[in-house]
Amino acid sequence: MKQLKRIATYVFLSIAALVSIFPFLWMLVSMTNKSVDVTKGRLLPGTHLLENLKVLFGQVDIMNAMINSTIIAVITTFLTLLIASLAGYGFEIYRSPGKDRVFSILLISMMIPFAAIMIPLYRLFGQISGTAPFLGIDTLAAALLPTVVTAFFIFFFRQNTKMFAKELVEAGRMDGLSEIGIFFRIYVPTMKTTFAAAAIIAFMNSWNNYLWPLVVLQSPDKLTIPLLISNLGSGYTPDYGVIMTAIVFATLPTAAVFFFMQKHFVAGMMGSVKG
């Protein structure tokens, strides 16, 4: 009986694992196939990889989208980490009833659905376009700005700051460091793992963001990777082999981060819960 149960467990988990992995394998296989073979669901690797790559880097110009996505993701990650860590540190180290109240108000923003603020944001950036075109609609700045400050990361840093030895702050003060100096010289180096976990999640969120860039970016040279894939799929004569190759390129960075930094990755995913 026990033996049977064990076997059932393995069978069940193996099926679950296969279902989870299969789309990835199929994506890699389809990258080497012609459009017709992809629609037919061919499971064997083909010989069309070079042609797919040629189209992807030639006609489709995925390079441009990769550059846009990278610029947006890198700047977003940097600003998110900077603003959220300063705030999380501020809320925890300089704790006061007033700040705690502000903190709980900020947390409410986690409940605000993006669809509800999308239209006012679009109008806001529309108004900005008139006076500051470099920040307005159809700029990379507009695509990243509203995503930079999120209550989630502020919460994340505050939770992690609880584990930071507060005595270090006093020690820094005794050494004559300024308050900001303590933050950059002591807090940031001590909390490297927290920053790493946050960076991974911020980068992924930005790299994969779809709805807001879809709304705010319009010209073809401003497309990000998700927009490009979405556009390729909804074209009149989609080339499925090329699309699958594009998907591989879209997934590579996040998959690589996952495999090389699994611990930080999971820590970031779990984020706020611990503590």
Add this chain to the structure above:
Amino acid sequence: MSQLTKVTNVENPLNKKTFAQRFKKNYMGWLFIVLAVVGISLFYFYPMIQALLLSFQSGMGTNLEYVGLENYMRLFNDPTFISALTNTLIYLLVQVPVMIVLALLFSVLLNDSTLKFKGFFRVAIFLPCVTSLVAYAVIFKYLFGVDGLINELLLNLHLVSEPLNWLSDPFLAKLTIIMAITWRWTGYNMIFYLSALQNVDKQMYEAARIDGASAIQQFFFITVPMLKPIILFTSIVSTIGTLQLFDEVMNITSGGPANATLSISMYIYNLSFEYTPDFGYAATVSYVIVILVVILSIIQFRVAGDRK
């Protein structure tokens, strides 16, 4: 670091602070959080108020005028809105419980220390989380196409006699969306449960076993109550996520066939950017999501018994 901690842990002789020092400390604290407060206010609270004001206005594009509650009345007579709302609630009521049960099941099975290949199973089931929503949505669209792999598999196994119209049948299209979301997010939830399970005292299970509790009884009387706070957390997060569902619907079915898979977020997008723009009415629809998020979160807190 631990050495430093020990040394400075001694009672600080300079503990008494003057008023000026305290003021400086307080003022510095506000400096640290000012950017975050400004950012959240500008990109969340201000648009939220704007959306509320917009929801009482109507008109095309930028020619808007106040119409009172007209938009809210319009909701009740708008068949597209009704189907978007119904679809979203169906996704919610079917997908979230199925996913949470699956995730719990995986985590309990994988928490067994005698199980082999645990690491592999964990990574495999978690792997879908690394894909972007658009990317996996497109893959699912092709897998579930009329002559896609899923149909071919079903035909070869003689489970169906002719290919199923996964994406053009109203019921099957909803099912496809639900399966897709479940594929993407089950592993994510599993990770939360797995880490919570490590904090559950093993002796409790031992005691239960001695008392003759079956595995199923142990699951319902130990695991579920112990994981209640984290189940509550994940169900709220999933609820908010599902209410905002957009990327998958947009890229798998575009809301079709005949709005059978349309989600509220997608309807808002269509109202604003696909049809003749009616920002006022779109804002009204968006407030429905806000109201749903609030109501459902309250219900979930009540059901879970307010335990933090």
